[in-house]
Amino acid sequence: MKVWEWLKKNWKWIVFPVGILLAVLGWFFWWRGRQKVEIPPSTTDDAADNAVDATAKASDVKTQALEELEKDHGEKLSTMTDEQRDEFEKVKKKPIDEVVEWIDNL
DSSP: OHHHHHHHHHHHHHHHHHHHHHHHHHHHHHHHHTSOOOOOOOOHHHHHHHHHHHHHHHHHHHHHHHHHHHHHTHHHHHTOOHHHHHHHHHHTTSOHHHHHHHHHTO
């Protein structure tokens, strides 16, 4: 009962500091939300696009070189055994110089 009487008499001194605290927190979060965040210019997208283009071009060049090798060395490749064909498929994934060397060693 004494607590209730005290609360009725002094409620303003409890609500007032809480209200001020909430107002300060609200202003702080409002002010922080209005801060502009600088986003650096996106140079990595251009670099990634260039890298993808270069990779695709290199893949096309390698595919053309393999086709020319197969055409030039058609006789050797047609006399390969099944084991050599399997090995040739694995060697195709390596650099073109290693493929040429492998075909020369047939």
